[in-house]
Amino acid sequence: MGKVRVSAYSISVDGFGAGSDQSLEHPLGVRGETLHGWAFETKTFRTMFGKEGGSTGVDEGFAARSMQGLGAWIMGRNMFAHSRGDWSDDGWKGWWGDTPPYHCPVFVLTHYARPPIEMEGGTIFHFVTQGPEEALRLAREAAGDRDIRIGGGAETIRQYLTLGAIDEAHLAISPVVLGKGESLFAGLDLPALGYTVGQQVLGENATHIVLTRQ
Numbered sequence: 001m002g003k004v005r006v007s008a009y010s011i012s013v014d015g016f017g018a019g020s021d022q023s024l025e026h027p028l029g030v031r032g033e034t035l036h037g038w039a040f041e042t043k044t045f046r047t048m049f050g051k052e053g054g055s056t057g058v059d060e061g062f063a064a065r066s067m068q069g070l071g072a073w074i075m076g077r078n079m080f081a082h083s084r085g086d087w088s089d090d091g092w093k094g095w096w097g098d099t100p101p102y103h104c105p106v107f108v109l110t111h112y113a114r115p116p117i118e119m120e121g122g123t124i125f126h127f128v129t130q131g132p133e134e135a136l137r138l139a140r141e142a143a144g145d146r147d148i149r150i151g152g153g154a155e156t157i158r159q160y161l162t163l164g165a166i167d168e169a170h171l172a173i174s175p176v177v178l179g180k181g182e183s184l185f186a187g188l189d190l191p192a193l194g195y196t197v198g199q200q201v202l203g204e205n206a207t208h209i210v211l212t213r214q
Contacts, residue, residue, distance in 0.1 A: 001140070002147035006157055006169035007066035009184075010035035010206070013173060016181035017154035024082045027095055034176045038205035039063055048101050058203035062170060071146025072139040073106040074132075076156035080108045080125065087114050094125065105142040107135040109156060132159045154182040164193060167213055172206040 011017050012035055019029025026032065039045045043054030044063040054060065080094055094100055094117075103122040110127050117125040128135040139148045150160050160166050171184075190196075190211065198212035 002069065002071060002143055002145055003167040004136070004148045004150065004160070004165050005167055006150050006152075006171070008039060008063055008170060008172055009152060009157065010039065010172045010174050011184050012176050012178045012181075014177045014179065015183050015185050016178040017152060017157070017184045018078075018182040019178055020181045022078060022082060027082065029181050031176075031178055032181065035174045035178075038172055038174055038203060041205060055204060058201055058208070059172075059205055062172065062201075062203065062208050066149075066170065067101075069147045070102075070104055070149050071143030072104055072148045073102050073151050074135050074139050074148065074156065074160075075106060075108055075151040076153050077108055077110040078153050079151055079156070086112050093117055093119065099123075104146075105139070106151075107139050107142075109135055132156070132163065132165075136160070136163075136165055154184045154186075157184060158186070158188060161188060161190070161193060161195070164213065166211075168198065169195075169211040171209045171211065172203070173209060174206050 009017065019026065019032030022029045038059050041055050042060040042063040043056055044060060044067060046054035081092055083092065099120040100123040105124050105126060107126050107128050109132060110129060113129050114127045126138065128138065150157055150166060194214045195211045196214060197209060199210035201208045
């Protein structure tokens with residue numbers, strides 16, 4: 001059985017994983033894109049979006065590992081769509097175009113059922129209404145001996161940390177402050193949940209912290 005992990009999840013110095021007021025114009029919330037500057041500069045992420053070049057240092061090492069060995073993803077609805085409430089018939093299939101970067105089954109937590117969406121490149125979005133534990137069960141079945149990546153947003157990661165389901169969480173602390181937004185650590189007592197800092201590395205454009213569960 002593979003690991004359940006958070007990888008390359010960017011947060012601000014003041015602990016926010018996304019800006020406030022997510023919308024179609026601001027997919028990551030207002031100023032949320034500033035959290036990901038370290039990733040956008042890496043070879044891995046530039047290649048993912050059809051660009052050339054990119055950094056090959058410490059940040060790139062973490063970016064590359066974040067996409068390796070994955071058999072399934074889990075994400076919250078906010079990471080899939082800007083809309084709220086019942087699904088509308090607007091043809092929305094995610095933020096990533098016809099070929100999303102996942103290339104495996106993706107389980108989207110939602111309160112509103114809808115049929116799976118099969119995309120190019122091996123990505124299939126499944127919409128799970130029975131909660132995070134059921135999504136994890138389905139992801140384990142799909143992933144086999146490969147890893148499951150908890151993709152966000154902050155509330156989704158908090159749920160799995162609270163369940164003690166995450167084996168390791170790589171957080172990239174970007175040198176920005178947001179002041180408000182989606183707080184990753186709100187209501188969490190990480191030591192009580194069994195999490196400690198297993199690794200800390202200074203990258204070119206972010207500080208990388210890996211939390212491990214004892």
